[in-house]
Amino acid sequence: MVFLAFVDDELVGHAVLTWDGAESPPMPRKIEACPNVSDVWVRPDWRRRGIGGSLLEACEHVVRDQGFPRVGLSVGVDNAAASALYRSLGYRDAGIPEYQESGRWVDANGGLVEWNETCRYMVRSLAEEPSP
Ligand SMILES: CC(C)(COP(=O)(O)OP(=O)(O)OC[C@H]1O[C@@H](n2cnc3c(N)ncnc32)[C@H](O)[C@@H]1OP(=O)(O)O)[C@@H](O)C(=O)NCCC(=O)NCCS
Secondary structure, X not given: OEEEEEEOOEEEEEEEEEOOHHHOOOOOOOOOOOOEEEEEEEOHHXXXXXXXXXHHHHHHHHHHHOOOOEEEEEEEOOOHHHHHHHHHOOOEEOOOOOXXXXXXXXXXXXXXXXXXXXXXXXXXEOOOOOOO
């Protein structure tokens, strides 16, 4: 499921929700009943205005509605901005070993960009409100 954030007619952010994410590779350990959020991104000129948080909350709303007790996501260990956002929303380290994720995407000029990141997995329990 893809979530898109618009301001007027402009696309300013997105997130992707998959139902079996935390049970599939490259996760080093299975976390059952834990849908996964990925590809959280906000256009640079629209950051720090609550859009990332709103995208996450929209994903969590759907996950909770479907009766799942938790939701999780992967974050690069060096990604301070994303880690701060996730922590502020109540995501906590799932306590599993760090792992490598890699992929590729095509940039606006048609160039192929390959990436590789050391990641940790964070989970938010949907049974409770985030603690400070
Ligand atoms: C991470 C990202 C999605 C955050 O989106 P955003 O719309 O700026 O986030 P929000 O405005 O909802 O931030 C909410 C809170 O998260 C924390 N936060 C967000 N960005 C932060 C930053 N750069 N530094 C410190 N804290 C940050 C703050 O607590 C913030 O609240 P505040 O602005 O009142 O202090 C955005 O920076 C981004 O697209 N980064 C590039 C892509 C990426 O790294 N995606 C995550 C992949 S795991």
